[in-house]
Amino acid sequence: MQRRLARSNAPGADRVGAIVVAALGTYVVVGTVWWLATRPATALLDSGLLPTVQGWNPTWAWAVAAAAMVVVGSTARAIGPLTASPECTFWVLSTPIDRATLLRPRLLVTLMGAAVAGAAGGRLAAFAGAVEQWAPLTAGAAAGCAGVAAVAVLEQGKVLPAPIVSSVRILFSAVGVAAVVAAVAGAVVPVFTTWTPVVVLSALTAPLVIAALCVCRRITAADLNEGADIAVAMRVSIIGLDLSILTGVADDNAWRRVARCPSRSLPRRRTRALIRSDLLRHLRRPSTFAIVGVVVAATWTVGGAVSPIAAAWTQLAAVFITAVVFSTGFREMSNSRELLGMLGMADRALHRPMMVVPACAAAAVTATTAPFVGWTAAPTLIAAGGACLAAYRLRTRLPTAYDGLILETGVGQLPVDLIRQKLRGPDMLIASAMLLAIVV
Numbered sequence: 001m002q003r004r005l006a007r008s009n010a011p012g013a014d015r016v017g018a019i020v021v022a023a024l025g026t027y028v029v030v031g032t033v034w035w036l037a038t039r040p041a042t043a044l045l046d047s048g049l050l051p052t053v054q055g056w057n058p059t060w061a062w063a064v065a066a067a068a069m070v071v072v073g074s075t076a077r078a079i080g081p082l083t084a085s086p087e088c089t090f091w092v093l094s095t096p097i098d099r100a101t102l103l104r105p106r107l108l109v110t111l112m113g114a115a116v117a118g119a120a121g122g123r124l125a126a127f128a129g130a131v132e133q134w135a136p137l138t139a140g141a142a143a144g145c146a147g148v149a150a151v152a153v154l155e156q157g158k159v160l161p162a163p164i165v166s167s168v169r170i171l172f173s174a175v176g177v178a179a180v181v182a183a184v185a186g187a188v189v190p191v192f193t194t195w196t197p198v199v200v201l202s203a204l205t206a207p208l209v210i211a212a213l214c215v216c217r218r219i220t221a222a223d224l225n226e227g228a229d230i231a232v233a234m235r236v237s238i239i240g241l242d243l244s245i246l247t248g249v250a251d252d253n254a255w256r257r258v259a260r261c262p263s264r265s266l267p268r269r270r271t272r273a274l275i276r277s278d279l280l281r282h283l284r285r286p287s288t289f290a291i292v293g294v295v296v297a298a299t300w301t302v303g304g305a306v307s308p309i310a311a312a313w314t315q316l317a318a319v320f321i322t323a324v325v326f327s328t329g330f331r332e333m334s335n336s337r338e339l340l341g342m343l344g345m346a347d348r349a350l351h352r353p354m355m356v357v358p359a360c361a362a363a364a365v366t367a368t369t370a371p372f373v374g375w376t377a378a379p380t381l382i383a384a385g386g387a388c389l390a391a392y393r394l395r396t397r398l399p400t401a402y403d404g405l406i407l408e409t410g411v412g413q414l415p416v417d418l419i420r421q422k423l424r425g426p427d428m429l430i431a432s433a434m435l436l437a438i439v440v
Contacts, residue, residue: 061129068121118145386432394425
């Protein structure tokens with residue numbers, strides 16, 4: 001009898017949960033759209049963080065729009081863009097069903113998500129370029145991002161060649177870099193403020209969307225399962241408020257793409273061997289150096305166009321990102337009790353060698369970005385020290401536990417212990433940002 005009641009109540013509970021999640025998502029999207037639509041074009045320039053300086057022109061809008069295209073293309077390529085859970089692949093897709101009918105609603109959701117992300121990117125581009133007529137630029141960015149998602153679906157269905165999305169990302173990355181260089185040099189590239197380019201871009205995007213809807217039946221179960229782990233990790237990270245789940249899965253996939261590496265001999269001493277192994281980790285995956293290069297270039301660009309406080313905060317964020325990116329080995333060492341016990345040394349004695357590479361990278365980025373954000377001893381030391389301490393606290397944070405102290409308040413439950421765990425790392429960033437605001 002209890003089993004029957006559970007079976008009868010389960011669909012209703014799932015339906016209520018889906019309605020609640022859809023309502024919350026609609027509320028967030030509508031609120032974001034309302035905020036973007038009601039802010040004036042010069043909201044960022046009038047905020048005090050981005051003062052009006054010579055060279056700040058509409059060319060920046062092209063850089064922001066290109067960045068939005070790159071983000072949408074990278075996200076679509078990482079998650080599929082169409083995915084299916086293992087249960088759906090085994091129980092549903094293995095049966096003689098109409099696969100197109102099953103996948104088209106998911107495709108429509110994917111295209112709508114890409115269009116919303118593109119619209120947000122277009123509105124931010126209008127902010128960056130101080131464009132008064134922001135509606136055409138926002139609509140054009142939404143149509144462009146929907147087209148990029150459709151191209152990713154066509155690649156997934158083997159209609160377009162495999163590296164097409166990578167080529168699109170490289171193209172928009174080059175456009176963004178060229179726009180940044182032109183903006184810094186003072187060149188003015190006008191942004192379209194009429195609806196004619198938007199109509200042309202929509203006419204080019206419509207055939208791609210129609211082709212993506214028609215190609216749904218050609219997507220195999222293996223193609224749908226390719227990015228399922230990233231999609232599941234992203235969903236769990238959002239629900240559990242733990243980004244390490246997503247980064248861990250992405251790191252595992254990156255090492256699988258590396259496939260194999262030639263073995264190298266390590267020094268006999270344990271400390272030197274740990275430092276050498278941590279350095280080899282980044283040499284075999286040079287994407288970390290590319291990420292740091294982009295961060296440094298962004299710091300150089302932003303440092304000359306913002307107020308001193310915002311420039312100091314930019315340097316703080318750059319050093320923190322660098323320390324986090326180069327401390328993946330330190331994270332694995334500190335979170336693996338088995339590995340620490342196998343090496344047979346104290347925890348701090350094993351932590352110190354793994355901090356050498358992140359500390360050197362953070363020092364290099366600090367020295368590289370300091371002349372562009374203002375070479376002053378106190379702000380530079382605060383930014384470097386605060387970022388390194390925040391990265392250390394973040395990497396030594398224990399796995400999230402959801403059974404801690406919960407405070408009952410008049411408006412609901414407050415997970416005090418969960419908030420305490422999540423603040424380990426960001427608390428040092430907040431404290432460093434406050435000190436920089438006082439010193440600068």
